[in-house]
């Protein structure tokens with residue numbers, strides 16, 4: 001029987017636009033119930049919105065962890081959310097973090113759920129960094145584009161609580177969909193700074209076939225304009241549609257400028273605009289602290 005790794009080397013389709021450091025990707029759940037219209041993971045995972053736990057999760061995670069190099073960065077999650085409603089009852093993500101605690105690995109959490117604050121104790125102990133995605137400060141717009149995710153107001157509260165408790169945090173202002181949520185971000189950035197966020201990463205919407213269909217169905221009045229921007233004037237990179245480069249640059253530069261005014265380090269995700277980056281990493285992995293629970297032996301191995 002072939003062994004299936006659950007903690008795998010992160011490889012975003014070998015995209016030359018990805019500037020992430022070498023890291024591993026891990027999803028405790030398959031699929032995601034947040035139902036974001038713009039989600040790209042639904043294009044390659046079957047029955048995507050039916051969120052389900054992975055089989056033999058803890059057993060496989062333990063084996064995978066033993067094979068990882070010291071100091072490996074684990075990014076959780078890139079193709080789902082580690083805190084779907086199911087997690088409240090199953091506590092699988094929490095059990096995985098308990099396993100991470102025993103190994104010389106570094107954890108970067110990416111979520112849209114304020115449930116992450118439940119695990120502040122463990123996250124603090126292992127020095128994890130948490131990035132929370134917020135695509136708009138407007139709760140009602142968020143309900144439309146991320147129908148089942150907790151509202152942005154709760155996510156900001158989560159960022160505040162994490163920062164207050166000493167967990168390093170970042171904001172993922174991503175993706176920005178032209179004419180939908182590409183406005184009002186100054187207010188959000190001010191809030192983020194005020195609650196202690198130390199890194200901002202942003203990107204433009206890069207639809208695939210299914211996410212394109214969902215956006216057009218939700219915003220039929222924008223179909224013509226979006227079609228012009230993406231299909232007539234935009235370009236195709238890999239399996240995704242991109243806006244024309246100068247439009248993407250302008251959108252990212254706007255946010256970079258606001259971040260600069262607020263003293264917030266900034267980066268872009270899969271855009272190819274490193275000249276706008278003021279943060280040491282694009283994904284926020286520089287915010288991860290040394291795992292304080294590692295014993296001396298582990299630390300000796302790391303350095």
Ligand code: SF4
Nearest residue numbers: 032034035036039080
């Ligand atoms: S939270 Fe992430 S993985 Fe889940 S539906 Fe939204 S974009 Fe997709």
